[in-house]
Amino acid sequence: MIRSLSSLIDAFLPADGAPPRSIGAFLHxxxxxxxxxxxxxxxxxxxxxxxxxxxxxxxxVVVDSALDTGVTDYFADNLWLLAGTAAxxxxxxxxxxxxxxxxxxxxxSPNVNPLVLSRxxxxxxxxxxxxxxxxxxxxxxxxxxxxxxAITDVASETINTVFFALASxxxxxxFLTTINGWMAIGLAAWLACYLALIRWFMPRIRVRAxxxxxxxxxxxxxxxxxxxxxKTVKLFAHADHExxxxxxxxxxxxxxxxxxGLVSAAFRFSLMTLAGVLPVLLIGGTLWLxxxxxxxxxxxxxxxxxxxxxxxxxxxxSFTLMGIYANMGEVxxxxxxxxxxxxxxxxxxxxEITEAGTVAFDRVTFTYGREEGGIRGIDLTIRExxxxxxxxxxxxxxxxxxxxxxRLYETEEGAVRIDGRDIRDITQESLRxxxxxxxxxxxxxxxxxxxxxxxxxxxxxxxxxxxxxRKAEAHDFILALQDFKGRRxxxxxxxxxxxKLSGGQRQxxxxxxxxxxxxxxxxxxxxxxxxxxxxxxxxxxxLERVMEGKTVLAIAHRLSTIARMDRIVxxxxxxxxxxxxxxxxxxxxxxxxxxxxxxxxxxxxxxxAAE
Numbered sequence: 035m036i037r038s039l040s041s042l043i044d045a046f047l048p049a050d051g052a053p054p055r056s057i058g059a060f061l062h063x064x065x066x067x068x069x070x071x072x073x074x075x076x077x078x079x080x081x082x083x084x085x086x087x088x089x090x091x092x093x094x095v096v097v098d099s100a101l102d103t104g105v106t107d108y109f110a111d112n113l114w115l116l117a118g119t120a121a122x123x124x125x126x127x128x129x130x131x132x133x134x135x136x137x138x139x140x141x142x143s144p145n146v147n148p149l150v151l152s153r154x155x156x157x158x159x160x161x162x163x164x165x166x167x168x169x170x171x172x173x174x175x176x177x178x179x180x181x182x183x184a185i186t187d188v189a190s191e192t193i194n195t196v197f198f199a200l201a202s203x204x205x206x207x208x209f210l211t212t213i214n215g216w217m218a219i220g221l222a223a224w225l226a227c228y229l230a231l232i233r234w235f236m237p238r239i240r241v242r243a244x245x246x247x248x249x250x251x252x253x254x255x256x257x258x259x260x261x262x263x264x265k266t267v268k269l270f271a272h273a274d275h276e277x278x279x280x281x282x283x284x285x286x287x288x289x290x291x292x293x294x295g296l297v298s299a300a301f302r303f304s305l306m307t308l309a310g311v312l313p314v315l316l317i318g319g320t321l322w323l324x325x326x327x328x329x330x331x332x333x334x335x336x337x338x339x340x341x342x343x344x345x346x347x348x349x350x351x352s353f354t355l356m357g358i359y360a361n362m363g364e365v366x367x368x369x370x371x372x373x374x375x376x377x378x379x380x381x382x383x384x385x386e387i388t389e390a391g392t393v394a395f396d397r398v399t400f401t402y403g404r405e406e407g408g409i410r411g412i413d414l415t416i417r418e419x420x421x422x423x424x425x426x427x428x429x430x431x432x433x434x435x436x437x438x439x440x441r442l443y444e445t446e447e448g449a450v451r452i453d454g455r456d457i458r459d460i461t462q463e464s465l466r467x468x469x470x471x472x473x474x475x476x477x478x479x480x481x482x483x484x485x486x487x488x489x490x491x492x493x494x495x496x497x498x499x500x501x502x503x504r505k506a507e508a509h510d511f512i513l514a515l516q517d518f519k520g521r522r523x524x525x526x527x528x529x530x531x532x533x534k535l536s537g538g539q540r541q542x543x544x545x546x547x548x549x550x551x552x553x554x555x556x557x558x559x560x561x562x563x564x565x566x567x568x569x570x571x572x573x574x575x576x577l578e579r580v581m582e583g584k585t586v587l588a589i590a591h592r593l594s595t596i597a598r599m600d601r602i603v604x605x606x607x608x609x610x611x612x613x614x615x616x617x618x619x620x621x622x623x624x625x626x627x628x629x630x631x632x633x634x635x636x637x638x639x640x641x642x643a644a645e
Contacts, residue, residue, distance in 0.1 A: 039136065043068045043145035049153040053373040057362065060369050064150045064185050068142070072189060075137040076197040082134045083201030085127050086343060087209055092119050094336030143190050151182035154372055162378040163442045172258025174371070176251045181368030184247075184361035191361075195354040199347060206340045217323075217337065220315050228308060228348070235301040236359045242294040243363030249287035251367070256283040298356060309348035316341035378444055384461045390452045390468035390554045391418030391585055393439060398448035400438055401608070409434050409608040412448070421586040423596030425626060426605035432589045434608075436557050439587070440466055452555075470553035474560030476540040483512050484524040486543055490551035498550060499524070505580065506545035549580050556581060558588040593630055602626065 047067040054060050065072065096119060099112050109116065155178055158165075166174070203225065211218040260267060260276045267276050320337040323329035329337075394415040401408035409431035416422045424432050437443050438450050441457050449456045457465055470490070478486055487499050487508075494502075503509040515526035517534065528534050528543075535543070548556065558577075574595075590596045597616045604612035604619070604626050612624050619626035 037140075039140050040144055042141050043071050043149065045145040045148040046152050047149060048156065052375060053153075053157055053369070055369065055373055057366055057369065060373065061185065061188075061365070064153060065146065065189065068146055068149060068189075071137070071141050072193065075134070075142050075193045078130070078134040078137050079193050079197040080201035082130045083198035084205050085122075085130050086202050087205030087340070088122065089127070090206075090336045090339040090343065091209055092122060093339050094330075094332035095119075096332075097335045098330050098332030138190055138193055142193065143186060146189050147182050147186040150185045151178060154178045154181060154368075157376075158372060160376050160379075161374070162376065163437075164377065165374065169371075170255030170259055171262070173251045173255030175258075176254040177368045177371045180247060180251065180364055181372065184364040184368070187361045188358050188365065191354050191358050195351055196358075199351045202347065203344070206344060209336070209340065217316065217319055220319055221312075224308075224312050224315060228305075231301075231304055231308060232352070232355060235297065235304070236355065238297050239294070239301065239356055240359045240363040240366075242290070242297055243360035244367045245363075246287070246290040246294050246360075247364040247367040249283070249290040251371075253280070253283045253287050256280050294360070301356060302352065305348060305352040309345045312345045312348070313338070313341040378441070378462075380461050381458055384459055385455075386464040387452065387455075387460050387468060388464070390465075392416065392451075392453050393555065393585055393587070394451040394454070395435065395438070396449045396451060398438060398445050398450060400434060400443060400446050402434075402443075407431075407434075407608070409438075409605075412608075412610060414603060414610065416585055416587060418453075418585055419583055420601065421581055421584075421588065421599045423599035423602040424587060424589045424605065425593065425596065425602060425629060430605040431608040432605055433559060435605075436471075436559055436587065436589065439555075439557070440469060440471070468553050469555045469557060470548040470551040471557040471559065472541065472544045472548045476537075476544040478528050478535070478540055478543065480527060480529055482521070482525050482527055483515060483543065486528060487546045487550055490547035490549070494550050499546075502546040502550040503543075505549050506542045508539070508542035508546050511539055511542075545577075554584055556584045556586045558586065558590070560589060560591065604629075 044067060049063055050066060051063070053063050095115065099115055100108060103111050158174065158178065203221075206221065208218075256279055260280065267273060316337045317334070320329050320334045324331065324334055392415065395412045398412045399408070399410050401410065407429060412431075412435070414435075424435065426432050434443075438445055439457075441450070441462055444458075449458070451457065452460065452465070452468070479489070484499060487502060488494060490502070491498070500509060503512055512526075513523050515528075515534075516522045517526040517529075519527070521527060578598075586599070588596050588599060596602060599616070602612075602614065602616060602619055603610050604624075606625060612619055612622065612626050614622070620630060
């Protein structure tokens, strides 16, 4: 029954639109869909806070009744008062606090965190690759986790503390007016000083918390970057260098923590001094009123209970407010990192496509915003079913062509077209579903071998997975895999980025994934570069079968892998300088022929056979 309350907020409800970049609007965006239950939880917390004032009021009434009635007939004359007081303490008060705690702990907190995190993650996934190129992966992940946790804490603590305290203070002020108006004025004056102190300290706490959050995320980014590239660190014997880099980031974080600690300590000291004033003010004032006959002994007890409770609550509230403002600083820091507008989006009315064939680059220029690099004025058409080889030195623009086809970047001039349609008029997701790709830097998830292959077609059967692995010459080595948890074969996990596999094994898994995807356009970007000659020869026939009927773009430095393509283009400095079949280009004795002549003797033999 109680557990079912946890579903009252949809923890994975998509956000409405893009995240705003001002803190108030961003919080509203992050929490939309949960406001109804946040409001109810706040009202329940306020009711629990009001119960604290009623506690003091009942204490005063009981004390006055004891003084007025005397010992002999006290229980008989005040039975209903005592029974009501007991019922309040044993039933009503626990019930109010229990319901309030349930609302916050079961309905709000478990749902707000995944609600915010899922929205931030969805928005981040929609960013262009340049967003990820310009930052640490660990830092981005840290920001997502940090921001969702901070918003959850702000919501939870605002309900738990702010509304509880406000109800207690308002109720206390109203109760003190029944004793004497000056007592309520005294509380109001104290409260004004309290709020002034908070107003002065909180912005400083927020700024320093923001700096602390940024420094913490930088430590995470630095450490994750080092661990991600640990083999390179060890290969170059740069453990000391990485240690110094990490210590530099950690030291900056330490400095920001000290900055935060200094302002935090000053705030707590000032607030505790002010908190000590309240019992003196309220109890002393009520005693004076009692001395002149303007207050009862019960009033003294009630005012004392209120004063001590508020003084104690001041420390709790101030500590919580400090946490809320610190979390607001972390939210702002995360907001600035995670909410830039998407720079590469689907056009309004972009269509879904379910098939693809001809690929055309129509006077395409893309230079990454620099004077050099990229491609310039490319006119190139790959007919449906044609197999095109792309050759060029590093930096010639080969991978840029592929990135533009996948619309990972937006062309600066010209257009890329699929079957005559500008790919900007096609949804990115449906475009990429039509393209299978195997790259030199093969991406692997730290998941099972099966899951990594299945990524090509999540709906594939077990038989189809194994068939794809066999075609890619991956089945046998997969059966021999075993991870550190003892999982074997297709269930074995491959480690982060597939570090447990050799380069050739990773590429064969990637080939199996592409085979399973069975997309009409196939891109091979140095797809066999990590394979030894024997394995490459075994896979070559499988690749040729996979390429049948597909439009193929194959990039290779090892020219033997593309010599049998229908057509080959040669890129230099971002432009097409030669185009033709393998035999035509050799006969032209130009750039391609020069590349070919630099290959090993084995490839020269292949040339002779081809000629």
